[in-house]
Amino acid sequence: MSIPPPPGAPQPPEGPYQHYGPPYRTWGQGYSPYTRPSPVNGVAIAALVLGLLCFVPAAGLVLGVIALAQIRRKGQSGKGMAIAGAVLSSVGLALWVVTLATGAASGIWRDVKDGTRGNASFSLVEGECFDVPGDSLEGLTYDVDRVSCEGGHDGEVFGAVTMSGGSAFPGDDAVTEAADEKCTPLEEKYVRDSWALDGVDVYYFGPTRQSWRWGDREIACIFGNTDDRETLTGSLRVDETSLDADQLAFLDAMDAVDAVLWEEPEEYPEDDLRANQDWARDVHGVLGEQTGALRGHTWRTGAEQPVAALVKEMEAARKDWAKAADARDSNTFYTSSANGYGYVDGPTTVTARRALGLATTPPSDEDYGSGGDNLNV
Template sequence: MPGPYGPYGTSAVPYGMPPAPQPATSGLAVASLVSGIVCCLPPLGLVLGLIALPRIKKRQQRGKGLAVTGIALSAVSSLLMGLGFVTGAFSDFWSGVRDGVEEASKSPSSLIIGDCFRTDVESKAYVDEADAVPCHRPHEGEVTGIFEVTEFGAWPGAGAIDRVAEKRCEEFNKTYAMDAWALPESAGLYYLAPVEESWKGGDRTVICALATDEPLAESMRTDEATLDSEQVYYLRTMNPVDERLLMEPDADADEDLEANKEWAGTVHLAITGAVGRLHEHDWDSPADSRAASLAKELDAAARTWHKLATAKDEDAFWDAYDEAFEALAPENEVDVRSALGLHSVPPEGYSDSDSGNGGDGGGEKV
């Protein structure tokens, strides 16, 4: 009698003896089956199956059933393909596939940062497609940033989405278009945001953009990807001054003197910060002498803005107001910008707090 650890059953193999080798499965049979199933390969599956059958018998392989199934599927599929070509159904099928791919490529969700696209900036209608085009072709919009809305669980309402989009997109636009002088006068903030219906389907994406009401044929991008280090340094030096100027209170000094003095103080700090950065940077010639001249002019401007910030009353504030703005005339920057290869023509109304970066753009719904 065998011991307690001996083989059990008539098919058990004694310890130390290898099991009998199993016949291999025909690779051609497998390929025939797969080809019979996969679209556009039925004829190949039919050929492979017919080749596989005699080889399986000769080599005593497994896979006869696979080959027979592959032949059958391939024959049926080949017949259907033939009918499809004759009736035009196959052409219609691929046309539908192609149209579907094209429609998907027009979906706003297919846009990426730097894409230019056609759009109607005046429309407030639901946007379900965006036609991306090369930036050297006419376009109204350019993607500056993309983010997911994470502040809310349930649908918060269009107003809440707009507030989030405007704040975040304004920052994206400033980073993407650092040189406000290079922007078209009509350029403004634009975005594609979820509506209630798409929100329920899981859409949380906001696509930020700069847009114009007149088609452009060039990119509005001026960031670290398109500028050199000297240009970036200069813009990071001067942009804070422009940003503080844009923060002038709606109420004038006669209505709220303290708010206006506080604003003037922030402009003064931005100017003094710019003077320090201009002096401490090792500029390449010929920008070095021109940057030094600008720093001297800004130093004088800082004193006038200090007068605004410390005005004892409304009359003193208004007495220094025009002088302060004249001291920050955009023309003071032209020589440095020219030396650095930046846009050197001040935009219209630039000194009147209208840089065009951010603007009064409205949001579109997607």
């Protein structure tokens, strides 16, 4: 017998029991009862960074497109960054294409390389002219401005050499010695006529202790004015490309004689007469060879007589050198060799040079030959 429920009481369930759900709503994994911001797409961030830096613009453009696809599929944020990165990369890519097409990339890369390596020679090449920020080619400098050789300029590069060595800097003296040894042959090749270097001295850019650590091994051989207050004007290059056959024949003969004259012994005749006699015989021999070469050449109109007059003086000097070679004492040697030197760089030589269109001002000890001034950078 069942007892009816009191009035107003809830009705019992129709089944044997009733399942009651949890009193609060549950949230599935990955959801929250509170609103959370969607994560930023990492690829979009990378695209923006590459677009701003422009190191590899193509990569920034590709990453921007990938980021947009991921953002659309995953519902992430960062769409603005992806678009900005793609646009900036597109602009950078266009600039790179223009730079490569116009050939400007090589200059940019050279400047970047010089800046990172601390290159003392600034990658200057033979034939280039430049200005330095300071008032002198001596001392330290950290930059140069390449300019045309036609106008005024501080220096002209006539060659470059590379030093060998390990990681340890060999020292300033070693750099100076290498420059003096290796720049001289390049100087003689670049300027065949030493008389053309009136008022010109030799300088160089060489590595410093700091730039050596960056791999700098280059020495730039440079012409500059002997007067710090003056500049050079026009290129000093006088080589086979700018000289005619007559000029080359004349310079070949004069250079051969000068080379032997420069071999004068360090010992005085009174200390070593035999060595000086041997040298005098060499001078006598080379004068015979070169006067024969000058006489055998066919000269242009207007140059025959001036060259013939010079050859006559050289033959007279040759006789004096023969006497010096046979001198029995130092006094006789001094007298004969002094007479033999008489024609060198004299008025007859100047006249012959003028007729051939060559420089007519002999180089002095003050203006030429005192080079080797170090300009470390």
